[in-house]
Amino acid sequence: MESIKLNNTTYVFARNFKHNQKIRTSFNRLTESVFGFSLENWYHDGFWGDYYIPYTLLHDNKVVSNVSINKIEFDMEGKRKTGIQIGTVMTDEKYRNRGLNKYLMERVIREWQDQTDFVYLFANDSVLDFYPKFNFKVVEEYQYSKTIDTHSASSTWKKLNMEDPADVAFLIGRIKDSTPIAKISMRNNASLIMFYCNSYKKNSIFYIKKLDAIVIADFKGDTLYLDDIFSKSPIKINSVIQSISDKSILNVILGFTPLDDTGFEKQLIKSSDTLFLLKDKFEFFANKHWMFPVLSRA
Structure with missing residues (x-):
């Protein structure tokens, strides 16, 4: 000092x-x-x-x-x-x-x-x-979104519990081992993501077993806000959307710029x-x- x-x-x-x-x-x-x-x-x-x-x-x-x-x-x-x-x-x-x-x-x-x-x-x-x-x-900055037509979620998922040390450890490990899905992808900073996961996003963390992927997302009305995806292997964003959305979801808004933006619309934020x-x-x-x-x- x-x-x-x-x-x-x-x-x-x-x-x-x-x-x-x-x-x-x-x-x-x-x-x-x-x-x-x-x-x-x-x-x-x-x-x-x-x-x-x-x-x-x-x-x-x-x-x-x-x-x-x-x-x-x-x-x-x-x-x-x-x-x-x-x-x-x-x-x-x-x-x-x-x-x-x-x-x-x-x-x-x-x-x-x-x-x-x-x-x-x-x-x-x-x-x-x-x-x-x-x-x-x-x-x-530009945000990417799309409209979808999903009749039902195509695979099962479970919500991770941030009060469970095993779920927390699983999430941290997956963040550290994840493959980038975005044109700007934050690396080696699990601590910042955990700030969100232990506060604003603690009820928004899901594991899709079929895809072996952790997703941070919110459902508001007919819109899925997909903030991030953590997967060890390259993964298709559309597969995640189909896996986690049911017939009530008509729109998807991404919290990142996708590596492959095919089918997405971009809009000035x-x-x-x-x-x-x-x-x-x-x-x-x-x-x-x-x-x-x-x-x-x-």
């Missing part, structure tokens, strides 16, 4: 403090107040690994501002790339408009832009004017989260009709 003076106030800068209970507790209080979640269970379950690094300012022993990085490896059309995703950008309400996030953003970019293939982040509508100040540029890439690392993504996998978003 080190002392930092900003606008006549002295702060303590801390980085990667996951094993410091006092700082971690204060950090989680701020994430809960700003975003509505805590990383405490993620830490105790052993999934807060070395790839997630907070850059944090403290004042009076309290976390008041933060910018985190997630170091993520991707297979992109057969080439291994390493990206730095910036996230958990937050400042205590009483400390806003003091340049704290600006200091942390500049420090993160300075330390990482030459150590990685690209730097990126997702921003909501309220901060779209903030990130261009740091040389970030908006990038369009228009949502509250906008993708920004650092401009000097921008070229590889230009003119690609891609999206980052939904389970890779931190």
Whole structure:
């Protein structure tokens, strides 16, 4: 830790403090107040690994501002790339408009832009004017979908129980051994996927025995939201769709860009989260009709 003076106030800068209970507790209080979640269970379950690094300012022993990085490896059309995703950008309400996030953003970019293939982040509508100040540029993303006609699910599946250590171990092993199904496929980062699987997606994890594949998906009305597929061998997405959908499902929306997009329609994503890439690392993504996998978003 080190002392930092900003606008006549002295702060303590801390980085990667996951094993410091006092700082971690204060950090989680701020994430809960700003975003509505805590990383405490993620830490105790052993999934807060070395790839997630907070850059944090403290004042009076309290976390008041933060910018985190997630170091993520991707297979992109057969080439291994390493990206730095910036996230958990937050400042205590009483400390806003003091340049704290600006200091942390500049420090993160300075330390990482030459150590990685690209730097990126997702921003909501309220901060779209903030990130261009740091040389970030908006990038369009495209999502793939299709209509289907399925009379009944063609094979049996079971829901995995994230309270069962055997199911958890099975899922983690399959994530690590999986074959890419997407043009942008996150690799070697089971910890980020487990953040979702132990929280927002804990009731959305299915094992299809016939295909020997684990699927993360949600069913909403007549639509199947297929977030990811984990299989040791190459697998056809249509086989998964047919195996898990019944006659009530008429539409499928993918949470990734399929390696084979035959039969799928692509559509420009228009949502509250906008993708920004650092401009000097921008070229590889230009003119690609891609999206980052939904389970890779931190």
